[in-house]
Amino acid sequence: MKKLSTPRPFRIWLLFAIQVVMVMTVFLCGVCAGLSLIDGRSEPILMSAAIFDISTIKSAMDANRTMVFSFVAAWTSVIVATFIFLTQRLTRQLKAATDVLVETSVNDPLTGLANRRYFFERLEQEVDRAVRYKTNLSLIMIDIDNFRKINDELGAQYGDLALTEVSRLLAANIRTSDIIARYGGEEFAILIPALDVNKAAMAAEKLRNVVEVNDLTMEGPRLKVTISAGVADLESIENTDGPVREHLIRSAEDAMYKAKSLGRNCVVAHKRIVEKQLPLL
Structure with missing residues (x-):
């Protein structure tokens, strides 16, 4: 790097x-x-x-x-x-x-990806563009599974290796129009313009599979790394009070945490909650 x-x-x-x-x-x-x-x-x-x-x-x-x-x-x-x-x-x-x-x-100095500040700038731009042109926008939040265990058992050197290699694999397997950033710690965020949550979930599944099948190697033990991902889009959070950007991030993070609770190494898509009107008696 x-x-x-x-x-x-x-x-x-x-x-x-x-x-x-x-x-x-x-x-x-x-x-x-x-x-x-x-x-x-x-x-x-x-x-x-x-x-x-x-x-x-x-x-x-x-x-x-x-x-x-x-x-x-x-x-x-x-x-x-x-x-x-x-x-x-x-x-x-x-x-x-x-x-x-x-x-x-x-740019993040370790991974070379965009940093958190740049991500928020692009998120604001992409949300405004999607609203103006009435298109969709999806967000994938990704977290490296058991990252703390990697740091504690193998050392920070292997933790940095996991971050850099996962970053490289993610950046190499997204579209040129997508925006990837290191969100913080072992978390990554990917903006997917013009795709709904289902297609973005398919893209996230591809990324999950790429990371899973690629063992990270250096002098010493082979390092097996997996990721969990949560996906949300603008359509799945519409009619929600408050700033759209915050709800998009929160929805994608909630889906990511659900993926971790389901056993990690999987993708969960945020589903829109449809309020049903009770029939009048």
């Missing part, structure tokens, strides 16, 4: 400041050299030109001045080119640091 390095903007700015100081130092040295060229060479020219007429002396001074100006212009060109190069380099470094910051702000 790709690990993200922590950006250090302070170091980037410090490097830039050092580069600017170096460039300005070289520039000032060039200017001082030019000035010293004027001061140092004008006097000999005047002294050696004492036997010549005024026009000869003026021509010598003009030639000396032209040479100094050419020297300073050349140094200025070098400085401008160097400054442009360093500015472009700094821009690339800042962009790379910004990309890392953005990625770490929405």
